[in-house]
Amino acid sequence: DADVTQTPRNRITKTGKRIMLECSQTKGHDRMYWYRQDPGLGLRLIYYSFDVKDINKGEISDGYSVSRQAQAKFSLSLESAIPNQTALYFCATSDTPPKAAKQYFGPGTRLTVL
């Protein structure tokens, strides 16, 4: 079974709709991350969480919010989706330093906002 799972894998939605992407992990890691991937831009960090009570904004947090429901669960919400949020979204986990740099990614969610 996969260590990091994401649901849904694909989602098409309309402008203005609220959408939630979910991530679960079985690696026992405290640290979890949400990234988006756009062509040519690599992966950009949206939010990260070092433990259940510690949530931080990343490089591109505007328009997004997150919830860390448990050590194993980290969800990403788009309160009012817009077309330029169409992208691939990845959840990742990592151990604590000095092993924090090696991250484990989920399979991704392809989101299309019409």
Add this chain to the structure above:
Amino acid sequence: DQQVKQNSPSLSVQEGRISILNCDYTNSMFDYFLWYKKYPAEGPTFLISISSIKDKNEDGRFTVFLNKSAKHLSLHIVPSQPGDSAVYFCAASGTHNAGNMLTFGGGTRLMVKP
């Protein structure tokens, strides 16, 4: 401004030959570098890493070279195989940025032709 850059969006190589993927960075505070490999419809997976105290790290067919003075690293794959066809992301980390967070390059798509 991108702190980690992969200037070649794509690379095509014949099976059995060497593949060289390049990555440049601008922030001298980065002290740990990683390469991730991504297949379609999957999340990135860790491939190989190197600490700034080294200039070379080898793992089977994969070797990463680091030139700190030039702020440049490269990934060599020898010999290249069709199964190596994927997108490769360079990433950099440093203790200066909130506990080993990763900054990714834009990715290079490698195509290995049989």
